[in-house]
Amino acid sequence: MTYTPTEFELAVYRWIDSRLDGCTVIYANQGSPRPESAHATMLLTLDSEAAPPRTYLTDEASGVDFISVTVTEKQAVVSIQTFGVEAYQLLKSLVDGRRNTDSKSFLTSENLSIRGVSDVQRIFSPREADIEGRAVVNIDFGYSERLENIVEALEEVIATLED
Amino acid sequence: MVGAKSYVIKSFSNGAYVDGLFVGETESERTVLGSLQPLGEDMKRLPEGLDSSSTLKFYTRSKLRTSDQGEQREDLLIFEGASYAIHKAQVHTSGAPLPHGKYWLERKGNQ
Numbered sequence: 001m002t003y004t005p006t007e008f009e010l011a012v013y014r015w016i017d018s019r020l021d022g023c024t025v026i027y028a029n030q031g032s033p034r035p036e037s038a039h040a041t042m043l044l045t046l047d048s049e050a051a052p053p054r055t056y057l058t059d060e061a062s063g064v065d066f067i068s069v070t071v072t073e074k075q076a077v078v079s080i081q082t083f084g085v086e087a088y089q090l091l092k093s094l095v096d097g098r099r100n101t102d103s104k105s106f107l108t109s110e111n112l113s114i115r116g117v118s119d120v121q122r123i124f125s126p127r128e129a130d131i132e133g134r135a136v137v138n139i140d141f142g143y144s145e146r147l148e149n150i151v152e153a154l155e156e157v158i159a160t161l162e163d
Numbered sequence: 164m165v166g167a168k169s170y171v172i173k174s175f176s177n178g179a180y181v182d183g184l185f186v187g188e189t190e191s192e193r194t195v196l197g198s199l200q201p202l203g204e205d206m207k208r209l210p211e212g213l214d215s216s217s218t219l220k221f222y223t224r225s226k227l228r229t230s231d232q233g234e235q236r237e238d239l240l241i242f243e244g245a246s247y248a249i250h251k252a253q254v255h256t257s258g259a260p261l262p263h264g265k266y267w268l269e270r271k272g273n274q
Contacts, residue, residue: 003184013183025183032178032185033234042183 003027008042008143010111012078016042018106019094023082038084040091046077050142057151065153072145075115081136088135091120095137116140164222164263166198173246175236181254188236197223199242202267219247219268227252227266239271246271 005013005027014091017025021038026032028041053072058066082090095117097103107113118138172195178188202218221227221240230237230250240244247268256262 002186005183017183024180026180026185027183030185032180033230033236035180036234 003030006044008047008074008076008141008145009078010040011112011143012044013042013108013143015078015106016040016094017043017104019097020082020090023084023090028079028081038082038086038090040080040082043079043081044076045079045138046075048075049073050075050145066151068149068151070147070149072147074145076141076143077138078141079136079138081134082133083153085133087133088120088122091135091137091157095120095131111143113142114139116141164196164198164224164261166221167196168199169194169196170199170221171241172225172227173239173241175238178236179234195223195225195227197221197225199240217245217247217270219270220261221266222263222269223250223266224261224263226264229266 004116009027013025013027022038024035024037024039026035026039026041028043049072053070055068057066057068058069073149080091080094082161084090098107098114098117117140120135122139123134123136125134126132164234172193173175174191174193175188176191178185181187198221200220200222202220203216204218207214207216219240219242227240227249228238229252230248238249241247241251247270249266249268251267253265254262255264
């Protein structure tokens with residue numbers, strides 16, 4: 001089964017991938033082979049409306065009468081897990097560096113904001129004859145979803161006035 | 164090998180992670196001779212419905228790829244229309260009268 005990420009997930013992926021040097025970032029639960037080197041998984045665990053949708057009409061498009069634009073402010077939680085010797089340090093650097101200028105610029109260019117971040121939790125898990133280092137964090141993102149629909153104008157209105 | 168029959172094995176190669184997704188695999192099939200034996204069956208009554216699992220042992224002189232062998236998908240054995248992932252191997256190359264491998268198989272879900 002091939003997983004198809006949403007536009008939001010693609011944007012979050014690009015941000016995580018740009019911040020975790022030397023770490024392979026993958027979408028969780030693909031049933032695919034485990035990367036051999038240090039890696040991170042991302043999983044969208046919650047995606048909801050943060051405010052009621054706002055709808056307005058625009059007549060700037062050519063070829064159609066009007067465009068109905070609905071903008072919904074959304075919030076979504078992404079769980080990120082890292083695996084390997086540097087798992088905890090990698091996630092700490094991602095979280096602590098989220099307010100750096102380049103990270104903030106990247107988030108803005110992707111139409112993302114960070115609303116909240118959980119603690120980075122360190123986990124040790126048995127793997128084969130060793131103990132593997134892991135870490136997990138949940139990041140609460142904000143983003144806007146924009147939907148456009150064509151609205152045709154009424155060409156003629158026939159009305160009858162009655163006393 | 165007692166009770167050996169032919170089974171279809173599906174193999175995968177050349178897959179890689181691109182932008183977080185595992186893509187680009189090529190699939191091939193071959194037939195191997197081996198002995199398939201039951202290992203375990205389980206049935207669970209879960210909120211979403213009954214769920215069963217099945218594990219098998221497979222003895223063969225052919226070499227199979229298992230799920231713990233690096234960044235390539237494991238081989239699948241086809242049995243009674245279901246696909247079984249090949250997880251672990253115990254390879255007996257010395258001491259046994261005939262060199263062979265014992266593989267641990269688990270039925271894959273439909274999703």
